Structure formats: C-alpha cells, structure tokens
Amino acid sequence: MLETRTAKRLANLWDEAKAASMSEAQRLLYRSNLLGSDKRITNYGGGNTSAKAMEKDPLTGGEVEVLWVKGSGGDVGTIKLDGFATLYMDKLEALKGLYRGVAFEDEMVGYLPHCTFNLNPRAASIDTPLHAYVPQKHVDHMHPDAVIAIAAAKNSKELTQQIFGGEIGWLPWKRPGFELGLWLEKFCRENPKATGVVLESHGLFTWGDTAKECYETTIRIINRAIEWFEEKSVGKAAFGGEVRPTLPAAERKAIAAKLMPAIRGMISAAERKVGHFDDSPTVLEFVAARDMQPLAALGTSCPDHFLRTKISPLVVDFDPARPDLDKTLAGLGTAIEEYRKGHAAYYERCKRPESPPMRDPNAVVYLVPGVGMITFAKDKATARISAEFYVNAINVMRGASSVSFYMGLPEQEAFDIEYWVLEEAKLQRLPRPKPLAGKVALVTGGAGGIGKATAERLLRDGACVVLADIDESALTAANDDLASRHTADVVRSVRLDVTREQDVIDAFTAAAQEFGGIDILISNAGISSSAPIDETELSMWNRNMDILSTGYFLVAREAFRLMKKQKTGGAIVFIASKNGLAASPNASAYCTAKAAEIHLARCLALEGAEFGIRVNTVNPDAVLRGSKIWTGEWREQRAAAYNMSPDELEEHYRKRSMLKLSVYPEDIAEAVFFFVSDMSAKSTGNIVNVDAGNAQSFTR
Structure with a gap:
C-alpha cells in the first residue's frame, strides 16, 4: 500500500473495483487520467503513458501485440x-534495422505512420520509441517537479542513487527520439530489477507488468522524492531568502492591470497576445527572493517547460520597497527591446543550416518583484498554461538549489529543442488562427439577448470576452453558459452600472488584469421607456440620458484610454436603435438618447482615427426575442402606442418591415462581427441598420 503520511504526498487514487472490468486500453486511459489530474505529477x-496489449489484427484475424x-x-x-x-510492436521492432545512427534519428519519425495499427488516424509522438523499446508492458513518463529537481541538479546522478538506491536508474541528457529509446532498452536489459529511470534535465520513466503496478510505482517514486526534499529543506530559506517585500493583494492587481496593457501593446505587432496574471504564493516567494534573478537567468531545464515559456523570463525593473x-x-520599451536583441543573438549563435526561421523574439514570462508573474501568448489558455509551466520551473529551481546547484540545459541543446525541425513541422500543422484570435472584447449589457448573442459570436471566432451587466443573476447564468461551451479560460464577467464612473473604470481594470487589455468594446447596455411628452417625468428623461448617453460616453472614454495605452488600435461598436434615426410616438426620451449615441459614435470616429480606433454603430429594430427590455412595461407601452395587444407586437413589427422579416439577436451579432473584424478594417463612422428595412431610418 502507498503511504500518505503528509498532506503533500500524492494519494493512491486507484480503484481496483472500477478497473477490474476494463480492457487493457481502458485501464491505460484510467491510469493516464489519474496521473494527469495532479499537476505535481505532470504539467x-x-x-x-503507454501499454502493450494483445489485439485482434483486422487483416489476419490473429492476435498481435x-x-x-x-x-x-x-x-x-x-x-x-x-x-x-496504436502501432504494431513487430513493425516498431523492425525499425531498428532501418536506423542509420543518431545523426539520422529524425528520419525515423517518418516511419512511424507505417507502423499504424487498425488505420488509427492519431499521430504518434516523438516519444513513441521510448515506450516501445522499454520491455515492460506498462510505461509512464512523467514530469513531476520533485523528480525534475533531482534531474536538474548539478550532481543529479549521485542524488538519484542516494534517494532511490538501485531501484531507479539515471541516464544523461539526450533529446527525445529514437536514440533515447534504444538507451532506455539497453538500461532495462542491463538492470532488470529497476522500476524506472531519471532522465537528466528531463523527467521520470517508470514501468510495471500491470497498469496498477505501473501507476503505484509512479506515485511511490514521486512521493519518495517529495519526502526527501521535505526532510532536506527543513530550516532552509528558499532561493536564498526574502530580500524584497510583497505588496498587498489589491495593490498587486492594480499594478498588473497597468503593466499588462503596456507590455501587450509592445509585443503584439506581429501577433495579438492575451495575458495572464499569477500572484500565487509560489510565484510571490520566488520574485521576493535573493536568488531570483540569477536563477531565472539560468533558464528552465525540462524541454516541456522552455517550449512553453522560452528559456528565460524578462525580469521587470520594479522595486516594491520604493x-x-x-x-x-x-x-x-528598452527592456523589451533588449530581450528581443538577446533572443536574436541566441538564434544567431546556435542556428544550424536546417533551422527554421527565428520565431517571435518576445518574452513569454515577465517576473515583477513584489507583484507576481505575467505571461503572454497567442490565446488565454496558452498564456495560463505557460504560467503553470513556469510555476513548475520555480518548484524545480527551489528543489535543486536547496540540495545542490540548479542547472539549466546547455544553450545549444535548448536551441536544438526550441528550433527542432520536427517541432516546427508540428507548429506548421496547427490550424490557422480564427479571425479574432488574440483579441479581447468587453460587452456591456452582456447578459441580455443582443449582448449574449454578440458575445457568443465573438467567442466563436476566437475572442476573449468580458461580460458586463448590472443584472447579477442573469450575468452569472450567461457567464456559466458561455464558459461551458467555449471554456472558462475565455469568458469573464463583471457587474457594471454604466452610469457609475468608478464602476466603469473598475470593469476595464478587471479586463486588463484578466486578459491584458481591450481590443473591442460593444456598448450595448440599454433600457426602454414610453410615454407621451406631457406625461414624461424628468426622472424618466434623466434615466434614459444617464444610461443611453452618459453610460455610452463613460465606457467609450475608458476604452479610448486603454486602447491608446496599448497603441494597437481597436474597434468600438455602439448598439443604438432605429429610433435614433426615425422618430417614434410616445418615446421622446428614448429616441433622443439613442440619437445622442449615434452622434457620439460619429464624434469618436473622428477622434479615434489617428490611433487606429474605429467606431461604428449598429441600429437594430424590434429585437424582441431574448431581450430584457421587452419583458416588462416597454412591451405593453409600445403595444398601447400602436393600439394592439402585447402578443401582437412581434408580428406587427415583422409586417411593418420592408422585407417582412423578424430581427433576432443573432442578426445584430453578425453586424457587430463585421464591424470588429478585418472585413471592415477600412470602415469607421458608419451605421448599419439591422431592421428588416425601414425607409424612415435610411441614413441618406
């Protein structure tokens, strides 16, 4: 049985009753999901993970491994x-006869598809030979922080022997591939009692005769490493001890919200970036420590780490004490340019004749003393995962430096991984980015019919979205629904009363801290009212003006401020109304406020042009479905204005239109998408009516 003496130790989650009825492949899946559920085991x-199982050959009907x-x-x-x-083991064994040596090992990847079993379309990874040639039936290759800390220590071979005895062996650094697979096979043949091996600067291999045995060996070995480091770290200050103060949480977030748009603007020239902020205890301990800068400069060790984070981060010049x-x-600007020059010099020093062109030279990880860590990538999930990987790297540096000297990979080895031709081929196979990839949108009135439909449309084409609404229950429901279909990474929500200046400032600050900035504003918050002019109370007039005029001014002003800091342009769309162009009976306050919106958009288009900020307007009409403003008195009031029952209103609007069509929230969302996408890159100050045709609202 596995020991679980401390909370930090990994638990044995294997349920034999559940696993007993599974096939070998299903037990592999079960084992894999258990291991991957804990980031201490692998990032x-x-x-x-792998398993060798007997299967029925679809060609011969015979049993094959x-x-x-x-x-x-x-x-x-x-x-x-x-x-x-899935691959035939006999064909994988036959590949050894084709192998021409380490100088030609990359060509072996091209043979893997010829070994495919049962026409499985899933591409085999570069690690396939590492699993194939280990003679045991079940193999785990994990990246546990505690074991990589051993693998990345200067005397990792001696530490492996000290901690694990002869049960776990050690192999020097070798890039994953066919040759390393042969090394592992040789090690297993020569050390039949070993249950695993530490790969220098890389990770852990373990194996067993059954899925359960392999899983429990993996957990047991990692726990042994965790316990050993716990014993050795007693009384020791991590990373040389704290030499910088950590700022209060609110101050950390406020600083991040100001730094992130500035950094984002400087690194998004070739490709839009989305940010992620992490001020977890692990990160704060590291950025406060004496040895943070020299350790960060050494770079990450595990290949998986630096492929996500680049070799080293950029340490931002900020003194939390002053x-x-x-x-x-x-x-x-100077710091970012120096980092780019450093990456270019690294590329020139290490490039080979077959190396792919230099990629984005900007840093991925930005360490801010006293504040935390900021990461930027092409999308939110990648930025978040990059942060998780650097947390893994911090844990590795803590462990290795506490018992020995932490060692990053040699520069040339790191380059050969980062600019590996096979890695480049994998990148080239990735699907093209969606039209709004890397862009961040804030949608006011985001919980209503038009707002939610617009958010859905933007998310579908790759944007991150901040939903802003005053209705907290509807906001929560909209956030949960969109996150369930587009992932929680790309959706955030914030309660916002657009008439309150501080609320507006706070909403944009939250967007900057969550995603790094704003590229798109959809100003959609709305109300409705209906009354003859002689019955229009001043409070009704003011409420229309507060929300539909002042509210639009406040959110647009904050968007301008943020977009100008980023210096990457932007797109603002006002959701106005047909009533802003065409007068309606008994709605003077509403119509006037909507007309103010339209004219404000025109004014902002003039101001924004020199900064690449485009401002356009979409004018809906009679969008009843899903709309909160049509669920109460407004529907009854408009029906009364036309002397009909509320149930007749939607049909009345359809018949009134020139095209005899109803207008839905999704129709408005399509017009918004046009205005925020590159399809309208040369359009600003324009109005699109989505009203199924109304001659009164023609713009000319």
Missing part, C-alpha cells in the same frame, strides 16, 4: 481513448 500536455501510447499533442489528464496512437510605476513603465 498540462506533458508526459506520456499493439503499443497504445499517448498521441502527439495530447494531455494525459484529459485524454480519451481516441487520443492514443514603488515607482511611472519609472517602470517608462523603461519597459
């Missing part, structure tokens, strides 16, 4: 059965 997308192994690009924590590649954010912001 997202990292590690591999098949390797089930995690396919290229998969994640063991979330993988399904179709995420595993905070001067203006000085930090003023120096950011």
